[in-house]
Amino acid sequence: MEPDYWRYHKATGCPVPHAKALFAEMPALWQQRVLQAIEHDPPGRLLSDPIERDPQWADIINAAKLEAEQTAAEAGHTGRGRCHVVWRVQADILAQRHGVVWFSPARMNPGASFD
Template sequence: MNKEINSGLIHAYHKRTHTPLRKAKEILNGMDMVLFDRVLRAMDEQPDPREPFYDPIEDDSETKTIIAQAKDDARSKVKDKHGLGRGSCHLIWREAAEILKEKHNITWFSPAKMNPLVSYD
């Protein structure tokens, strides 16, 4: 499947994320296919423009519990190893993504991956 990035999609992404049009095009073009599909799905399923995107597989009945458990496990592991503080969300998300990939063969994208212009702390 090829990415079809047209002016309508760029405008929709711009409108939903408040990303400047040129930057929206750049971001969409730079996404790998799996992330691109997830962002498109999030645009359809998460219409509140006040909220950043999250990976829509978190709402799927087959993966919801698995992802929640992986996030809990990742948080515990990061807390034990590094403690929790500013920026620890990135360590937790990286660890959760690794757990999901290694144990369940699930590709999950963190909020930072889903929202590349949002700064998380």
């Protein structure tokens, strides 16, 4: 069986040395979510936090996303880099109000570039 960091490298395109180091430093919950995403998400696509597909949390995560998008727009965040603001606010809403740890696309795909 392939080592987990190798599977992570193959799924994300993250260079092998970086994938190995990053995977080793990930907290257990992050590792677990990444491995679940690798099993579920089609090869060649960005990994998404599997909790987004959990019926218990999907509506809450989506509502937090909509609220975060509105908050970012009201604060004047438009254009490049806006997604990072939205994801940070979304993660904060989920953590503070619901006790949910959610990993953004940037966290799930460290080798990818987002506007």
